[in-house]
Amino acid sequence: MTGREAHGDAELKKELDATLHARRELGDEYESALVDSFLEKVEQRLDGAVDRQVRRQLAEQQMVVARGARSPQGSDTWGERFGFGIVSLVLAIPLSAIGGGVADLPGLLVAWVGIVGVNVVQAARLSPNFFGRRKDKSQGSDWDA
Numbered sequence: 001m002t003g004r005e006a007h008g009d010a011e012l013k014k015e016l017d018a019t020l021h022a023r024r025e026l027g028d029e030y031e032s033a034l035v036d037s038f039l040e041k042v043e044q045r046l047d048g049a050v051d052r053q054v055r056r057q058l059a060e061q062q063m064v065v066a067r068g069a070r071s072p073q074g075s076d077t078w079g080e081r082f083g084f085g086i087v088s089l090v091l092a093i094p095l096s097a098i099g100g101g102v103a104d105l106p107g108l109l110v111a112w113v114g115i116v117g118v119n120v121v122q123a124a125r126l127s128p129n130f131f132g133r134r135k136d137k138s139q140g141s142d143w144d145a
Contacts, residue, residue, distance in 0.1 A: 016038060016093075031101065053083075080126070081123075088115055092111075092112070096108055096111050099112075
């Protein structure tokens with residue numbers, strides 16, 4: 001973790017603590033506005049991280065092309081998977097609070113089904129063999145006689 005990320009995480013934790021404290025003081029009528037404000041800050045942080053990542057990958061690809069080598073085949077890196085998992089967990093906190101606060105257990109379940117669904121789609125995108133092993137071409141298909 002870089003210094004910038006650690007500093008950003010500390011800021012985000014302070015913002016969450018301040019939001020929760022304000023929610024306790026102000027009551028239920030301001031909950032929606034407080035959650036929206038916090039989510040906007042999280043979104044800004046994620047946008048900045050995504051922008052930095054995209055700029056870094058573009059620069060790496062330009063360096064590879066400038067050196068005359070092939071461009072990278074795919075973006076299936078451990079860092080991308082790890083980052084996506086961390087982002088999912090960070091977003092799970094406010095989504096769980098909103099879902100549970102608005103619709104109790106059913107809302108919480110819907111939020112987590114969505115979180116799990118997004119992660120399954122991402123895992124399937126990055127790993128084509130995620131849902132099962134591919135057949136070896138030497139075995140033929142089930143339609144062969």
